[in-house]
Amino acid sequence: xxxxxxxxxxxxxxxxxxxxxxxxxxxxxxxxxxxxxxxxxxxxxxxxxxxxxxxxxxxxxxxxxxxxxxxxxxxxxxxxxxxxxxxxxxxxxxxxxxxxxxxxxxxxxxxxxxxxxxxxxxxxxxxxxxxxxxxxxxxxxxxxxxxxxxxxxxxxxxxxxxxxxxxxxxxxxxxxxxxxxxxxxxxxxxxxxxxxxxxxxxxxxxxxxxxxxxxxxxxxxxxxxxxxxxxxxxxxxxxxxxxxxxxxxxxxxxxxxxxxxxxxxxxxxxxxxxxxxxxxxxxxxxxxxxxxxxxxxxxxxxxxxxxxxxxxxxxxxxxxxxxxxxxxxxxxxxxxxxxxxxxxxxxxxxxxxxxxxxxxxxxxxxxxxxxxxxxxxxxxxxxxxxxxxxxxxxxxxxxxxxxxxxxxxxxxxxxxxxxxxxxxxxxxxxxxxxxxxxxxxxxxxx
Amino acid sequence: xxxxxxxxxxxxxxxxxxxxxxxxxxxxxxxxxxxxxxxxxxxxxxxxxxxxxxxxxxxxxxxxxxxxxxxxxxxxxxxxxxxxxxxxxxxxxxxxxxxxxxxxxxxxxxxxxxxxxxxxxxxxxxxxxxxxxxxxxxxxxxxxxxxxxxxxxxxxxxxxxxxxxxxxxxxxxxxxxxxxxxxxxxxxxxxxxxxxxxxxxxxxxxxxxxxxxxxxxxxxxxxxxxxxxxxxxxxxxxxxxxxxxxxxxxxxxxxxxxxxxxxxxxxxxxxxxxxxxxxxxxxxxxxxxxxxxxxxxxxxxxxxxxxxxxxxxxxxxxxxxxxxxxxxxxxxxxxxxxxxxxxxxxxxxxxxxxxxxxxxxxxxxxxxxxxxxxxxxxxxxxxxxxxxxxxxxxxxxxxxxxxxxxxxxxxxxxxxxxxxxxxxxxxxxxxxxxxxxxxxxxxxxxxxxxxxxxxxxxxxxxxxxxxxxxxxxxxxxxx
Numbered sequence: 008x009x010x011x012x013x014x015x016x017x018x019x020x021x022x023x024x025x026x027x028x029x030x031x032x033x034x035x036x037x038x039x040x041x042x043x044x045x046x047x048x049x050x051x052x053x054x055x056x057x058x059x060x061x062x063x064x065x066x067x068x069x070x071x072x073x074x075x076x077x078x079x080x081x082x083x084x085x086x087x088x089x090x091x092x093x094x095x096x097x098x099x100x101x102x103x104x105x106x107x108x109x110x111x112x113x114x115x116x117x118x119x120x121x122x123x124x125x126x127x128x129x130x131x132x133x134x135x136x137x138x139x140x141x142x143x144x145x146x147x148x149x150x151x152x153x154x155x156x157x158x159x160x161x162x163x164x165x166x167x168x169x170x171x172x173x174x175x176x177x178x179x180x181x182x183x184x185x186x187x188x189x190x191x192x193x194x195x196x197x198x199x200x201x202x203x204x205x206x207x208x209x210x211x212x213x214x215x216x217x218x219x220x221x222x223x224x225x226x227x228x229x230x231x232x233x234x235x236x237x238x239x240x241x242x243x244x245x246x247x248x249x250x251x252x253x254x255x256x257x258x259x260x261x262x263x264x265x266x267x268x269x270x271x272x273x274x275x276x277x278x279x280x281x282x283x284x285x286x287x288x289x290x291x292x293x294x295x296x297x298x299x300x301x302x303x304x305x306x307x308x309x310x311x312x313x314x315x316x317x318x319x320x321x322x323x324x325x326x327x328x329x330x331x332x333x334x335x336x337x338x339x340x341x342x343x344x345x346x347x348x349x350x351x352x353x354x355x356x357x358x359x360x361x362x363x364x365x366x367x368x369x370x371x372x373x374x375x376x377x378x379x380x381x382x383x384x385x386x387x388x389x390x391x392x393x394x395x396x397x398x399x400x401x402x403x404x405x406x407x408x409x410x411x412x413x414x415x416x417x418x419x420x421x422x423x424x425x426x427x428x429x430x431x432x433x434x435x436x437x438x439x440x441x442x443x444x445x446x447x448x449x450x451x452x453x
Numbered sequence: 454x455x456x457x458x459x460x461x462x463x464x465x466x467x468x469x470x471x472x473x474x475x476x477x478x479x480x481x482x483x484x485x486x487x488x489x490x491x492x493x494x495x496x497x498x499x500x501x502x503x504x505x506x507x508x509x510x511x512x513x514x515x516x517x518x519x520x521x522x523x524x525x526x527x528x529x530x531x532x533x534x535x536x537x538x539x540x541x542x543x544x545x546x547x548x549x550x551x552x553x554x555x556x557x558x559x560x561x562x563x564x565x566x567x568x569x570x571x572x573x574x575x576x577x578x579x580x581x582x583x584x585x586x587x588x589x590x591x592x593x594x595x596x597x598x599x600x601x602x603x604x605x606x607x608x609x610x611x612x613x614x615x616x617x618x619x620x621x622x623x624x625x626x627x628x629x630x631x632x633x634x635x636x637x638x639x640x641x642x643x644x645x646x647x648x649x650x651x652x653x654x655x656x657x658x659x660x661x662x663x664x665x666x667x668x669x670x671x672x673x674x675x676x677x678x679x680x681x682x683x684x685x686x687x688x689x690x691x692x693x694x695x696x697x698x699x700x701x702x703x704x705x706x707x708x709x710x711x712x713x714x715x716x717x718x719x720x721x722x723x724x725x726x727x728x729x730x731x732x733x734x735x736x737x738x739x740x741x742x743x744x745x746x747x748x749x750x751x752x753x754x755x756x757x758x759x760x761x762x763x764x765x766x767x768x769x770x771x772x773x774x775x776x777x778x779x780x781x782x783x784x785x786x787x788x789x790x791x792x793x794x795x796x797x798x799x800x801x802x803x804x805x806x807x808x809x810x811x812x813x814x815x816x817x818x819x820x821x822x823x824x825x826x827x828x829x830x831x832x833x834x835x836x837x838x839x840x841x842x843x844x845x846x847x848x849x850x851x852x853x854x855x856x857x858x859x860x861x862x863x864x865x866x867x868x869x870x871x872x873x874x875x876x877x878x879x880x881x882x883x884x885x886x887x888x889x890x891x892x893x894x895x896x897x898x899x900x901x902x903x904x905x906x907x908x909x910x911x912x913x914x915x916x917x918x919x920x921x922x923x924x925x926x927x928x929x930x931x932x
Contacts, residue, residue: 045908047722050550053518054541057808057909058534059507060524065499072499073578078506078524092502098579102497129541133548140548152724154908182908184725190851259493260603260639260648336491336498369728370847374858374876374932375648377603377639382856384849386728403854405847405880430726430908449930451854451882 013038013060014173017165019082020064023089024167031067031107032089032167033335035296036060036080039160044132047152049140051133063296065335066092070101074335105323107168112300114164114172117284117293124202125177126159135207139183139195142211147219148185148193151211155181162292170298178289179205182429184387185214190224190402193217194367194387196239198426198435200289217366217388224400226450227391233362233418234406234446235355235392240368240385242427242436245279245345247371247381248410249434252306252314254321255337256376263379263410264312272312273414278346279307281316283331289428289435291341294331301331301341310415316340343436348420355419355442362392363401363448369431379410382449407447418442459508462531463618466510469535471620474543475512477555478535479619481765482508483807487611490581494604495589500578507807510535514542516552518789522808555788558768558798560621565762566628568755571659573630576610584608584662591672592638599679603639603648606671608632610659615765623767631758631914632661633901636671640678647678648844649860654901654914655756664756677842677861685875688931689864694837694891695879695924696830696865699898701840701857702820703917707902709883710748711818713852714775714783715801715906716790718813726908728850731883732781734794742779742887745823749774750785752800752816758901758914759816761803766811770800775818776887787813805911812907820919823893830894830921832868838877838929839863839870845932856880858932876932886924894921 017034024032043055062085063076075092077084128135132155143151159177164170181197194217195210236244256262264272273279283291283301295301297319305313317325318333332338356364366388374380382405389401421440428435463480470478484506491498507524508531519542521534585606592601610632617625633654640647651674655661662668697705712718713730721729732739752761752770761770766788774782786794787802790813802811823830831839841861848855857879864871899918906913 041909043908044545045725046548047724048550048720051517051545051548052553052722053520053810054545055520055522055810056534056537056541057521058523058525059808061505073502074499075502075504077504079504080524088504095500095502095578098577099500099582100497102499130544133545136545137548150721150724152721154725156908182725186721186724186729255493259605259637261605261637336501369850372845372847374845375646376637377641377646377648380845380932382845382847384847384854386850403849405854405856430910449856449880451880451885 013161013163016062016080016085017163019085020062020089021165021167023086024066027090027093029066029068029093029167033065033297034165035063035162037160037162039158041156041158042129042132043154043156044136045154046136046140048150051136054132064089064092066096067104068096070104071096071099072102072104103320103324105319107166107297109168111169112298114174114294116174119284119286120200120288121175121177122201125157125179128157128202139181139207139211142208143183143185143215146212146215148187148215150186151183153181153183164294164298166298172294174292176290176292180428181207181210183210183214185218187218188222191218191221192387193221196427196429198289198428200287221388221400224402226403227363227401227448229449231445232448233359233442233444235352235359235362235364236441236443237366238425238427238438238440240365241345241441242432242438243368243371245343245436245438246432246434248414249306249340249343251410252316253338254315254317254325257315261376263377267312270312271310272411273307273310274417275310276348276420277307277310277414277417280305280344281332281340282342282344285342287426288342289426295333296335297333299329299331299333304330340434343434345438347422347424347439350419350421351423352421352440355440356392356397357395358419359392360394364390364392382407403450405449407449413443413446416444418444459526460616462526462528463508463616465528466508466531466535467618467620469532470510470512470539473536473539475514475539477513477620479617480508480510481804481807482616484614485611485806487609488576488578488581489607489609490578490585492585492589492606495593497582509804509807510538511810512538512542513553514539515546517542517545517549518553520810553789554792556791556798558788560619560623561763561767561769562624563763564626567630567656567760569630569658573610573612573658575659576632581608581610587668588671591668592675597672597675599640599642599675599682601638601640601675603637605637607635617765617767619767625763625767629656630658631656634667638675638678640682642682645682647681647860649674649678652901654758656758656760657756680873681860685873688838688874688877688929690929690931692926692928694834695927696834696837696839697922697924698841699919699921700842700900702919702922703900704843704846704857705886706748706820706919707815707818707917708848709852709855709886710775711750711815714785715813716784716786716794719784720790720793723906727906731851731853736781739781740779741781741884742776743890744778745890745892746776746779746887747821748776749821750815750818754817757817757916759916761816764800764802765804766798766802768798768800773799785813785815803913805913809907809909809911814906814913815904815915817899817916819917820893820922822895822897822920825892825894827894827896827921830892830923831865831870833892833923834865835867837865838874839865840879853883855883878930878932880930889924889926890922891925892923896920
């Protein structure tokens with residue numbers, strides 16, 4: 008199915024919506040092609056190819072609203088789909104409703120982040136996987152597991168008010184872990200919007216090297232530590248912060264950022280921006296799900312919460328403008344960027360009297376999203392730092408904090424930053440190393 | 454396209470793959486129809502509806518596994534994808550250290566459907582909203598005795614239909630309706646906040662809402678939150694006995710027994726994402742808990758969220774005794790891991806949609822019941838804490854170091870439940886937890902949950918559950 012086909016489908020849907028007399032309608036069609044190779048124990052376990060197209064339709068009538076998606080994409084089915092959706096709205100109540108802007112916008116593909124070489128990569132994936140495996144083994148790993156995912160997505164929009172356009176994005180990511188002695192493991196990522204920027208060997212080396220260094224790791228004493236977060240770990244926690252900045256989360260009681268607009272929520276050195284599109288960005292597009300132009304939105308500047316992320320509905324409620332972050336129901340970020348500092352990982356180590364370097368984590372869970380209390384489980388490379396020196400590898404611990412305290416305790420940010428997107432980070436994030444003081448570290452009491 | 458029309462396509466895809474060189478091929482036509490309604494603080498959000506279907510083709514060629522999926526259901530496109538799946542597998546063979554093959558499980562031919570009284574098709578937006586409004590009338594405006602400024606309620610109904618065909622001769626046709634609820638309640642009082650996340654659900658039709666007592670349960674949970682904010686005091690930090698409710702027994706069984714006993718994790722296949730396991734292939738027969746530690750996974754439980762009487766490799770599902778009298782007794786298997794262990798698959802392969810490969814999943818994981826009444830079990834405790842519900846939880850990727858933070862919890866003294874305690878923390882190693890099981894009640898209950906695994910991610914509906922479980926001599930922490 009070509010991009011033109013996507014636009015034709017939108018046209019069919021919007022004509023059908025106008026025929027049933029919908030007040031507002033949005034048709035959003037996407038096509039995804041995903042190629043993946045997975046490996047474990049230094050051996051490929053599966054090679055996948057997934058091709059999917061989907062149409063999502065939004066209808067509003069007499070302040071009633073409905074959203075529906077279908078993969079049944081022939082013309083007759085789309086017409087019936089829209090008619091059925093309209094019929095299904097009759098028993099619904101009026102809901103929060105803001106009409107689509109009367110002024111139409113036309114969008115062209117952004118031109119960033121669509122590398123044809125990624126679109127074409129498939130048969131090369133086993134060789135790229137081998138690069139990562141070999142590099143990991145050379146650096147000290149004994150067994151290597153990972154996944155390379157090359158994806159491209161095309162999206163087209165048409166609204167009943169005439170907004171139209173399309174955009175496309177491609178990215179390639181590697182998530183690799185190396186295992187050495189028992190309990191010794193390391194983690195590496197390579198995430199890129201260009202095939203030339205993709206470096207499986209470097210990620211494999213990092214994983215293998217950390218696995219080797221993790222030999223004879225011990226459990227730390229429970230207590231308060233300064234923590235040096237890798238871009239991988241920091242991105243995972245920043246994603247929770249950005250989720251809390253969605254106006255929908257604030258409204259639903261699942262955000263610690265309630266009533267914090269204009270107030271300090273982080274150290275002065277901390278800046279968080281969302282970009283609809285950005286050079287090097289792995290996600291996003293030039294328009295959001297409501298047809299609003301996406302943009303660069305400073306969420307936190309100099310430690311102060313500047314805005315929530317809005318779609319038209321939440322913006323109406325807050326009496327402000329959409330930030331171009333729709334989500335037909337929930338506003339969300341596209342590409343997160345944490346501002347870099349002037350420090351480095353090495354300087355952070357030198358500045359730390361008693362601390363821990365965390366290179367990877369998983370299973371971040373909240374006790375209470377309203378208060379921001381959470382814990383997360385470090386895995387792979389973790390190292391005790393004492394008096395400015397890396398002393399020994401650590402394992403079997405848990406880091407707990409609340410988001411307000413943690414980001415208000417940021418001491419240093421590195422100049423060096425990395426794009427991160429993997430199993431534990433859904434929204435692509437450009438992130439530095441971050442030094443935070445006073446994080447609570449626990450281990451099993453028993 | 455309806456399921457009936459796609460059967461020939463699925464069968465054609467298997468033939469095409471075999472013709473192209475596959476030594477094994479399977480095709481799974483899978484459709485999913487869902488309706489969802491959200492009330493946020495009483496306000497109706499847009500009604501959400503989705504319909505999707507497509508075909509997933511999995512092959513073994515030159516000893517390598519290939520998987521391809523599409524929702525472009527033209528005959529030519531499907532045939533091309535089948536050939537491509539074979540090509541993908543063959544292309545990866547040079548990086549293959551260990552050839553993949555399947556066990557000799559008997560190919561099942563069966564048409565099955567979950568028990569359903571009031572057909573799921575009746576779950577339109579008006580019905581879904583009506584249920585949520587009934588909940589609202591019980592908990593909004595302080596009616597549950599506490600202010601709940603954050604009420605996020607979601608009710609959904611879905612119908613999953615599948616047709617599976619394999620070159621080994623399996624033919625499966627399935628109809629699986631489900632109704633599920635998610636609620637996030639935020640209570641505020643005196644500047645403090647408490648939050649509860651609830652999941653409820655079963656396979657079945659509209660009758661599920663009544664059968665799980667959804668309205669009553671949400672109201673009860675809301676009332677409890679007020680008590681937590683008003684009355685909970687500091688928990689004991691000395692060594693105590695701990696009583697886990699069915700909800701806590703279930704999450705512990707799922708996280709620290711079900712996951713580490715997935716054979717693909719044991720063999721390292723999920724190493725890069727969900728992780729490996731503290732158990733190894735030779736851990737079967739290892740003593741890991743007390744005689745009272747008995748944990749199972751059973752895909753045949755009628756009404757359960759993990760109901761899978763036949764799995765997505767065409768193998769009949771059966772009850773798995775994961776830990777039996779404290780001993781690691783059985784792993785969860787698909788056909789490939791069973792082959793490596795020299796066993797027969799016990800039917801644990803599931804795929805959540807057409808575009809996901811079937812992988813080893815839990816179904817309904819639970820602590821087996823004992824012979825105590827709940828009162829008798831609590832009567833055994835001289836000094837302890839009763840963990841009734843939990844909020845924050847997590848576990849490391851080997852499944853050894855876990856943590857459960859209670860929301861509703863009580864001190865127990867001399868066999869009697871006393872006052873509420875605030876956020877006690879059970880942070881404990883897996884062998885220690887199961888080694889401390891002293892007794893179990895005969896009262897069983899289950900919670901719905903979504904289990905995450907795989908890459909791309911597959912959120913699989915499951916049940917977790919069990920009886921009240923008594924753990925002896927535990928050191929707790931506090932949040």
